[in-house]
Amino acid sequence: MSNTKKTLSRTSQNILKIDTFSCIRCGLTVSAAAGDGIRRNHCPSCLHSQHVQDRVEGGPSDCQGRMSPIAIAVLRTGDWMVIHRCVRCDELTANPICADDNQLILMRIAVRPLAQPPFPLETFGDL
Amino acid sequence: MPRRSRSAHGRARANRRPQRHKDVLHRQGGHRANDFRCVGCRLDVSSEAPGTTHRNHCPNCLASLHVDRRIPGDRAASCRGRMEALSMSVRxxxxxxxxxxxxxxxxxxxxxxxxxxxxxxLVRLAVKPLRDPGIARRLFLVP
Structure with a gap:
């Protein structure tokens, strides 16, 4: 979740519509509530996040590192999830994407494995 | 098959050569101590993997076991759950x-x-996000 410690204590039910945070990477000021009312946890422009919640212990994390998007995961329902990785402590998190996320960056993460395959992909055309 | 008498059978067992000593250990601490059987497809997997020193998933179905916490090989996790391949990422x-x-x-x-x-x-895992039929609509390629 990419918000400050002050707003972390509020639950997702009572976040204000005017609540904002600024992105740790691109500096964009975005509203903390996405269009469909759920709480945003990454910047919609560059998809970066901040490591403020510890996944193992469940409480707030002291790391505060930048979390960069590394992969796209697909749920059984077909929804996409963004896998974030903290650049300081290598923690991994999975977050659902929002409707107003940057589709260009999402697609670039999704096709990146096929751009640099470790083996030739020509043989898979015969299968 | 003609049935042998009990005495002849017992004599044959007594004359049998004792079992030879085995210096290859197949049990704990033996030469295959780090081999494992996959939780997903039950394949017997050796610990030697080409290209890496840490074999941590089945080469056939890519399933793994939750035994390590943060450091590879520390065996600090008590979960022992089954880990399945979720997505593909690129360094x-x-x-x-x-x-x-x-x-x-x-x-x-x-x-x-x-x-x-x-x-x-591996390739099936890598193209999994692109199999979504609504992907063209998401990219605004079709209205």
């Missing part, structure tokens, strides 16, 4: 990484692929 140097997720506790981990991993399963 900046172009190396593929498998993102595993534990079915039991939801923990995520990133692991390098090995040289003998099943290439078809």
């Amino acid at each position: 900046p140097d172009g190396e593929w990484m498998i993102i595993h997720q534990c079915r039991s506790c939801g923990e995520l981990s990133a692991n390098r692929i090995a040289g003998d991993d099943n290439a078809l399963i």
Whole structure:
């Protein structure tokens, strides 16, 4: 979740519509509530996040590192999830994407494995 | 088959040569101590993997077991849940990484692929986001 410690204590039910945070990477000021009312946890422009919640212990994390998007995961329902990785402590998190996320960056993460395959992909055309 | 008398059978057993001593240990601490059997497809997997020193997933079905916490090989996790390959990621140097997720506790981990991993399963995992039929609408290619 990419918000400050002050707003972390509020639950997702009572976040204000005017609540904002600024992105740790691109500096964009975005509203903390996405269009469909759920709480945003990454910047919609560059998809970066901040490591403020510890996944193992469940409480707030002291790391505060930048979390960069590394992969796209697909749920059984077909929804996409963004896998974030903290650049300081290598923690991994999975977050659902929002409707107003940057589709260009999402697609670039999704096709990146096929751009640099470790083996030739020509043989898979015969299968 | 003619039935032998009990006495002849007992004499044959007494004359049998004692079993030879085995200096190859197949049990704990033996030469195959780090081999494992896959939780997904029950394949017997040896610990030697080409291209990596840490074999951490099955080369056939890419399933893993939640035994390590943060450091590879520390065996500090008490979960022992089954970890299945969730998605594919790429390092900046172009190396593929498998993102595993534990079915039991939801923990995520990133692991390098090995040289003998099943290439078809790897590519299927890599193209999984692109199989979505609504992808053209998402990219505004069709109205």
